[in-house]
Amino acid sequence: xxxxxxxxxxxxxxxxxxxxxxxxxxxxxxxxxxxxxxxxxxxxxxxxxxxxxxxxxxxxxxxxxxxxxxxxxxxxxxxxxxxxxxxxxxxxxxxxxxxxxxxxxxxxxxxxxxxxxxxxxxxxxxxxxxxxxxxxxxxxxxxxxxxxxxxxxxxxxxxxxxxxxxxxxxxxxxxxxxxxxxxxxxxxxxxxxxxxxxxxxxxxxxxxxxxxxxxxxxxxxxxxxxxxxxxxxxxxxxxxxxxxxxxxxxxxxxxxxxxxxxxxxxxxxxxxxxxxxxxxxxxxxxxxxxxxxxxxxxxxxxxxxxxxxxxxxx
Ligand code: ATP
Numbered sequence: 001x002x003x004x005x006x007x008x009x010x011x012x013x014x015x016x017x018x019x020x021x022x023x024x025x026x027x028x029x030x031x032x033x034x035x036x037x038x039x040x041x042x043x044x045x046x047x048x049x050x051x052x053x054x055x056x057x058x059x060x061x062x063x064x065x066x067x068x069x070x071x072x073x074x075x076x077x078x079x080x081x082x083x084x085x086x087x088x089x090x091x092x093x094x095x096x097x098x099x100x101x102x103x104x105x106x107x108x109x110x111x112x113x114x115x116x117x118x119x120x121x122x123x124x125x126x127x128x129x130x131x132x133x134x135x136x137x138x139x140x141x142x143x144x145x146x147x148x149x150x151x152x153x154x155x156x157x158x159x160x161x162x163x164x165x166x167x168x169x170x171x172x173x174x175x176x177x178x179x180x181x182x183x184x185x186x187x188x189x190x191x192x193x194x195x196x197x198x199x200x201x202x203x204x205x206x207x208x209x210x211x212x213x214x215x216x217x218x219x220x221x222x223x224x225x226x227x228x229x230x231x232x233x234x235x236x237x238x239x240x241x242x243x244x245x246x247x248x249x250x251x252x253x254x255x256x257x258x259x260x261x262x263x264x265x266x267x268x269x270x271x272x273x274x275x276x277x278x279x280x281x282x283x284x285x286x287x288x289x290x291x292x293x294x295x296x297x298x299x300x301x302x303x304x305x306x307x308x309x310x311x312x313x314x
Contacts, residue, residue, distance in 0.1 A: 017059040018133050022126035022312045023049040023161055024117035024305075025154060026184070026270055026277055028224075028233070031214035032202055032240040040153070040169040041199055044215040046176065046224070047154075049161040050184060050307035054119060055108040056086060056126035058134050066090050067104045073301070074113030085120040085151060089127035092147045097137030105130075112188040112301065116195075116271030118154040125158035126312045144313070145171075161311020163224055165217050180227035183286045183306045185278040186270070187259065187299035191249045198272035201244035214238045230281050234266035237279065245273035252276060255298050262292040 025047050033042030054072075061067060066087050068080045078084060082091075086105050094101040105127060111119035128147060132139050139147070148155040153170035163178035205211050220236045228236075246252050246269070255276050256267035263285070264278035278293075280286045286304045293302050 017057050018130045019055055019057040020126040020130045020312045021053045021055050022122040023309050024052040024111040025049055028237055029217050029220045030239045033213045043170045044217055045166040045170055046217050046220055047157040047166055048163045048307045049309045049311055050305040051309050052111050052303055052305050054111045054123055056123055056130055057106045058130040059104050061102045061104045064100050064102045066101050070107045072109030075109055085124035086127040089124040089151055090131045093131040093137055097135055099135045114192055115188050115275035116273050121152050121154035122158045124151045124155050129312045159311055159313045163308045176221055176224055178224040178308050181306050182230055183280045183282055185286050185289045186303040186305055187276045187293055188301045189274045190300045191274045193245055193248055193273045195272045198241050198244050201248050202241055205244055211243055214240050230265050230279055234279050237266050237268045239269050241272050242269040245269045249274055258296050262289055264289055
């Protein structure tokens with residue numbers, strides 16, 4: 001005799017949790033144009049996903065609502081209410097699907113927070129995918145892209161992963177057929193730079209005649225398509241926000257020089273910073289450089305990563 005036929009209430013069967021791994025992004029080319037009428041800057045960028053992952057887990061809750069918990073490095077600094085991009089993403093899926101949200105979301109953060117690696121955007125992208133699966137909401141690619149773009153300029157790329165050119169404010173994507181794998185050492189720092197603060201500094205420096213819009217992404221796109229070696233890629237990395245990030249936080253310059261002295265092929269500020277990416281030849285080089293950077297001090301944490309990798313919707 002089973003429990004149901006005995007007249008007792010059926011034990012509540014825990015619905016299966018859905019876990020989605022989502023990678024961080026870097027911008028091997030970040031060209032920044034002038035501010036547009038809507039306040040956004042025109043971007044001409046190349047995105048690439050690298051192997052630093054957050055994991056977003058969703059499961060049905062017994063009560064209606066959206067509950068968020070966060071663990072991992074920097075978890076205590078993050079909002080758990082409506083300001084968290086994962087909560088906003090879950091709400092969008094619920095509204096789109098016409099369902100009452102009843103979800104527990106858990107973020108396991110391994111992407112350094114506020115590091116210019118789009119961790120929040122990555123969580124938002126993964127939550128869109130995970131909640132659509134959980135509530136069985138069918139969302140076509142175009143609609144998913146529209147919801148993602150409403151959450152932030154980097155979110156559409158975070159859905160796709162791999163390598164892509166971004167234009168507009170970064171949300172208009174063209175896939176790049178990148179052939180090869182490149183290796184990075186990712187050094188985070190104790191300082192913080194908000195993205196708006198960095199754009200403001202870009203504008204200020206431009207008024208002084210410093211900096212230009214690197215709109216041409218063709219050389220680096222061709223390099224990814226033709227699987228160039230890391231030493232050649234090193235010469236093609238571009239970040240129009242780098243001077244602004246270093247101007248705001250001069251200590252980034254000594255971290256960058258330190259990595260180059262220790263043998264990195266290139267030092268590249270990630271997005272608006274303050275994380276610094278060091279391009280290396282291969283995994284062995286990455287391990288050796290990471291060890292030397294840790295011994296030197298000056299970085300909050302040092303990680304090894306490679307790219308491109310696939311996104312959560314792949
Ligand atoms: P940006 O997209 O502004 O360039 P970033 O890549 O430098 O951001 P994020 O880790 O995305 O860094 O964090 C930026 C800010 O976004 C954080 O300070 C935080 O308050 C907010 N935020 C909201 N939701 C999240 C989330 N799920 N993970 C990380 N940060 C989040």
